[in-house]
Amino acid sequence: MTTHDHEHDHHHHDGGDPGRGEGGPHRHPFQPDLEDGPYSWHMALTDAVADLLLAKGLIGADELRRTLEEIDAKNPALGARLVARAWVDPAFKARLLADVNAAAAELGIDAGGIPIRAVECRPGEHHIVVCTLCSCYPRLLLGAAPDWYKARAYRSRVVREPRAVLAEFGLNLPEEVRVIVHDSTAELRFMVLPERPAGTEGWEEDRLATLVTRDCLIGVARPRAPLA
């Protein structure tokens, strides 16, 4: 490497437009490409298995693509629909609390084969979900987990000092509200069924669903009606 890469002042753009990269003979660093990261053992395993399945004709490339597309299309709006229905239909709520996967199927939502439980927030009782061992998450109902959910900081702290963690998310719970943390360590996933916020009397189901965000379904936030 004998180029002048880092020998001169990179921020010295004589006469050029820095925004257009015309300031000199050098180039600014790029955002790294995906392939610039390390190729891990699990990435290699995934690629190898996919290649084998394709090579043996067990699945087609389009089938593989479509499946990935379907998984990636899952998002928290699915969970929000369940919550909104439960808020307006007590019988549905009872079925949701008994069996989330079956209740989701009623609305045409495929929540997958791993059992999901709904944990219900009530006055004086707040629920939060974590997986301290890894990052278990009801992804077929809520989509991909946020990065912070998988981070060691959240996983280790939320079982140890949930109130401090909630406060960092902007949710300050008074002492008289008991906090219940659900650690999804086994083959069971959780979604939070939050309380219906005040000020939403008479709202339609679809409008209610817009209040239920991903973070409400994990339990680090509460749905709030917009200020009138």
Place this chain on the structure above:
Amino acid sequence: MSGPRFRPGQPVRVKALYPPGHCRTPFYTRGKRGRILDMVDVEPDPQERAYGRPGLPPVPVWRVVFAQRELWPDYRGSDQDRVVVGIFEPWLEPVEEAP
């Protein structure tokens, strides 16, 4: 195979074992007492499956409710705060009392 060993509300302790290899029992629960909430399911034993074995017959998994102050004696928050954890039955033993 006998039936499920526990009933809801029963006080239990998580065994304070530290076996090598993979298991699904969080360290912070080991040796701690809690109460049975319910039986989740029966599942293949993850400590077997981690080594490519089938883990059969499946093992009951119980949800156990722990008082935060049992888990962390210096816990800051309400005495009523709880953590609920799914524990595989071989890790649980009955005890007389649990907070």
